[in-house]
Amino acid sequence: MKKAKDTLIRPVGYPQSLSTPIVTPLSTAVAFASNTPDELDAQYEGREQGFTYAREGHPNASVLAQRIDALEGVSGGIVTSSGMSAVFAALAALLDAGGHVIGGDQLYGRSLRLMKEDLPRLGIETSLADPTDARAFAKAIQPNTKAVLVEVVSNPTLRVADMEGIAALCAEKGILLMVDNTFTTPRAYRPFDHGADVVIHSVTKLLAGHSDVTLGYVAAKDAALQKKLYDFAVTTGLTASPFDCWLAERGLATFDLRFERAQSNAVALADHLAGLPGVKRVLYPMRRDHPDHARANALLGGRGCNMVSFEVEGGRAAANALARAAEGIAFAPTLGDVGTTLSHAASSSHRALTPSAREALGMSEGFFRVSVGLEDSAALNSVFTNAVQAAAKA
Numbered sequence: 001m002k003k004a005k006d007t008l009i010r011p012v013g014y015p016q017s018l019s020t021p022i023v024t025p026l027s028t029a030v031a032f033a034s035n036t037p038d039e040l041d042a043q044y045e046g047r048e049q050g051f052t053y054a055r056e057g058h059p060n061a062s063v064l065a066q067r068i069d070a071l072e073g074v075s076g077g078i079v080t081s082s083g084m085s086a087v088f089a090a091l092a093a094l095l096d097a098g099g100h101v102i103g104g105d106q107l108y109g110r111s112l113r114l115m116k117e118d119l120p121r122l123g124i125e126t127s128l129a130d131p132t133d134a135r136a137f138a139k140a141i142q143p144n145t146k147a148v149l150v151e152v153v154s155n156p157t158l159r160v161a162d163m164e165g166i167a168a169l170c171a172e173k174g175i176l177l178m179v180d181n182t183f184t185t186p187r188a189y190r191p192f193d194h195g196a197d198v199v200i201h202s203v204t205k206l207l208a209g210h211s212d213v214t215l216g217y218v219a220a221k222d223a224a225l226q227k228k229l230y231d232f233a234v235t236t237g238l239t240a241s242p243f244d245c246w247l248a249e250r251g252l253a254t255f256d257l258r259f260e261r262a263q264s265n266a267v268a269l270a271d272h273l274a275g276l277p278g279v280k281r282v283l284y285p286m287r288r289d290h291p292d293h294a295r296a297n298a299l300l301g302g303r304g305c306n307m308v309s310f311e312v313e314g315g316r317a318a319a320n321a322l323a324r325a326a327e328g329i330a331f332a333p334t335l336g337d338v339g340t341t342l343s344h345a346a347s348s349s350h351r352a353l354t355p356s357a358r359e360a361l362g363m364s365e366g367f368f369r370v371s372v373g374l375e376d377s378a379a380l381n382s383v384f385t386n387a388v389q390a391a392a393k394a
Helices: 038-042 059-072 083-094 107-121 134-140 163-173 225-235 241-251 255-274 291-300 316-324 353-362 375-394
Strands: 079-080 100-104 125-129 145-151 176-180 197-201 216-220 279-282 309-311 341-343 367-370
Touching: 059 079, 059 225, 059 241, 079 083, 079 225, 083 107, 083 145, 083 176, 083 197, 083 216, 083 225, 083 291, 100 107, 107 375, 125 134, 125 291, 145 341, 163 176, 255 279, 255 309, 255 375, 309 316, 309 375, 316 375
Parallel strands: 100 125, 100 145, 145 176, 176 197
Antiparallel strands: 079 216, 197 216, 279 309, 309 367, 341 367
16 A cells, blocks of 8 residues: 555554553554464464454453452453353353352342343253352252352342352362352452352452443463353453453552451441441441351451441331432442442342342341442441431431
8 A cells, every 4th residue: 555644544553662651551452453364373372472353352451350360369360341241251151051050049139130040041050049058058969060159248138158168068079169259359358269260250349449340350260261261251242341441450559448448437337327226237247246247257357348238127218218318328239439339129139039039038128238438437427327317207
């Protein structure tokens, strides 16, 4: 092609510089050009490092994955388009039709739907069991059981899984242990250090931390399993946005600081709520009245994380009044933001369950989950005092 000024379309390359940027550049390129077919072969065959097509990987996803890998103590993890796409990738890539997976009975609502409705359509059998009792998982094992999926701390009742017992059971039976570590994060618990085969995150939540990205992460300890995860994610197009990856990497820079401040506020809020008239119960793993306190203390090393759940007297009218009166607190089905958010299982994460099924899991109309943020602790306590009082009046 004639290289006249008005015919140049393709980039001529990055400007050369002796110095390098101190932050990761944003790369929105869909495709990456090679010089020859031999060079392209070398990249696809792993003899040379490089990028080819963004669905198969791009610089921002690779940088973010490596940072989360370092937190979890693994290598080769991949970033996906959402937390649920990471959950689906783990199950669909590593299980075949005719296989069986056992899930915790208090998984995130969409994970429960995946277990109950979608996986069976694909020929994968599923069962649910109480994650706080490894014996329940032992009873649920079938000859074709291939995997177990658990959350270390359940959503939204904050029950703590019997991770030691479940890990030992999976190791004994040769069953893959998949752990969704979103709530606890590697700051409180590193599943690979305790026998997990696969670790999953909704990066959207506390890792990114600003409610402005939608991303997931999944990694397997075994390289062959990791290759299956990668191939499945690429084939099915679970591609992460470069811009979201870039934002999430920036969020990770303050992750440790955000985690500690939010956790400190959560401790104070849990104790404050427990003393308010009209509050029936408070759930926080580090409180001595939590049903799994001893296990939580041993498993999480004294880190209760930033989630607090509580229940007030009254039905939907009280719930509406509380949400309206929580001034400055976003009523939204999310968690992990720098600002505190309030969610209501009956109208969001577990709305697909019948009222009786929610009640069986301990989620009444007056049950709320708080993702505690970075606000001034005294101000936060004051807002919840007013909100609980409003619920009582309703």
